[in-house]
Amino acid sequence: MDKISNQKKKEVSKLKRYDDCSFCGGKVLPQRVKVDYWWKGDLTIIENVPAGVCQQCGEEYYDGPIAEEMEHLVKSKEVIRTISIPVKEYKEAVFS
Numbered sequence: 001m002d003k004i005s006n007q008k009k010k011e012v013s014k015l016k017r018y019d020d021c022s023f024c025g026g027k028v029l030p031q032r033v034k035v036d037y038w039w040k041g042d043l044t045i046i047e048n049v050p051a052g053v054c055q056q057c058g059e060e061y062y063d064g065p066i067a068e069e070m071e072h073l074v075k076s077k078e079v080i081r082t083i084s085i086p087v088k089e090y091k092e093a094v095f096s
């Protein structure tokens, strides 16, 4: 095998492989996602998080180290920008 294809092989194997979705059995592929992270009643949005996303139902899976890094980011004071979010209440009666 020549050098180039060897290198390519390494890059491919470095990509995290995810098991099929545990909810619907769909294919889970690596993607960058935006995470709405609630912590102690406060919402932080984390962009560009590497995750596995089910192509069928949209369920997102995070590796242990990535979940840890998100927790670290949420607790850190560093912010790239702040947005305001409208809050609304669902007031209609619930039908049983």
Ligand SMILES: [Zn+2]
Pocket: 021, 022, 023, 024, 025, 026, 054, 055, 056, 057, 058, 059
């Ligand atoms: Zn799924």
